[in-house]
Amino acid sequence: MTPLHDWNLSPTEAIALQRRLAGRVEHTDRLAPVRRIAGVDIGFEQGGEITRAAVVVLAWPPAGEGRFEVVEQAVHREPTRMPYVPGLLSFREVPAALAAFERLETRPQLALVDGQGIAHPRRLGVASHLGLWLDLPTIGVAKKRLCGRHGEPGPARGDWAPLVDDGPGGEETIGAVLRSRRGVKPVFVSPGHRLCLETAVAWVVACLGRTKLPEPTRLADRLASRRDQKRR
DNA sequence: GCGACAG
């Protein structure tokens, strides 16, 4: 069987693989009771030479208003071997993310990933790809749009506008443009694996703290970019 | 041919 993250694939083969894998992604809710939520993100060091994957595991539910307890953290660094190509991001980031996950002692029931879920040209963004490989429910939380069209979401936290794109059978909703914080540019939420859009949006909103990004992704972002110690 | 383009 072809590995889900074979980085020795040509762009054409990678695209064909994504089309096949997209058929395995589950778009309906199927998640175990949540007690641990993971945040995943990838950063780079030394001008991109080194890929740095970070996973942060938070306890659910939070102790207070957006006050999550960090249960565990894991970082994995390795030489970067793939360039960034729009639409093929998972081949560049998933291998390192998997290595970071292997370092965890706790197994989360849900993971929020920095990037798109099914809001992808072939409906297999990095969040979906990772969820499929880890056999875990995942949600994609991106800061920018990759594909699809949308209107402007309302001004209040939690307001969202559907992200739609044309598919084989016509127009389909692939994600939500969510206002995670008043007066701030919205984030792009899309199901990764094993949950529907409404459930994905609900979890992201439930994980919001005071900032634009939900806590799992925000903390993983800081760890991946070593912003947690880079302060001086 | 001309844009658009997750991280």
Place this chain on the structure above:
DNA sequence: ATCTTGTCGC
């Protein structure tokens, strides 16, 4: 993604 200081605003 990353390179980077101060600055405006709640």
